[in-house]
Amino acid sequence: MIKYIERTRAYYSEQGYPAYQWASNNIIPFAAMQKPLSECRVVLITTAAPYRKGLSDQGPGAPLNGAAKFYNVYTVPVTPCPDLRIAHVAYDRKHCKADDSNTWLPLTALHHACRKKVFANLAGELIGVPTNRSQRVTLTQDAPKTLEYVQALQADVALLVPNCPVCHQSVSLIARYLEEHEIPTVVMGCARDIVENVGVPRFWWSDFPLGHAAGKPHDSNSQAATLAGALQLFTTAQVAATTVQSPQMWSNNDDWKQDFMNIENLNAEHIERLKGEHEKTRAMKKRG
Secondary structure, eight states: OOOHHHHHHHHHHTTTOOOOOOOOOSOOOOOOOSSOGGGOEEEEEEOOEEOOTTSSOOSTTOOOOGGGOOOSOEEEESSSOOOEEOTTSOOOTTTOOOOOGGGTOTHHHHHHHHHTTSSSEEOSEEEEOOOOSOHHHIIIIIHHHHHHHHHHTTOSEEEEEOOSHHHHHHHHHHHHHHHHTTOOEEEEESOHHHHHHHOOSEEEEOOSOTTOTTOOTTOHHHHHHHHHHHHHHHHHOOSSSEEEEOSOOSSSSSGGGGTTTOGGGOOHHHHHHHHHHHHHHHHHHHHO
């Protein structure tokens, strides 16, 4: 398991950033299911961003594109499948090509599961939530707005799918808020330490590179199995803090786990370049 909290702290510390305080909770809310999943309406909650023209590269393999970030909770119809992308967040760009949106937006698998009557129906719109380093903003602004949309869509349960490290924290905080308001949730993600540190009722963990919370790319069987495991948690989880690991393996070895934001892999020249980029960013903020 990658220790994302330790990994990101070390990575950004070398750039001159102060240590980020990740959210941590010991008490975890738990909303019990009020009816079988087969009778429930499911709403999908994502941290993916709507594609917008004129904001530089947002396609597969694009570098981190801060201009593509969004800052307010949004909704968009699930049919036809919306063009949502993850260029704005720090997913694992070495091991995620980002050329199959089904790995972060499980709409195809959800529609298929609905046709099989695993659940009653899918909400007509999905909900997009910002990736916000400010936990206060997430809890006081984004979480209440998300609840408002969940209720307006008349959803019984919510499936939350994050991408980057901070995404995992944001959706976990929102999952807790929904649970406190009697909406059962499942977080389907890859960063186990962050999700469990925040403390959520139900977590389906795929030990995959970030960007693949919904399954392996171009592998419909992997994507269907990932969703099936996550949906099953609505029924099988009886207590808070239930984490179930997907039986799927990313590869025959764990070498890929050594790459993401690993300061040990960077030489002195690279670290100095990161520091220089950070100083430029700070100078721009001061001028602004």
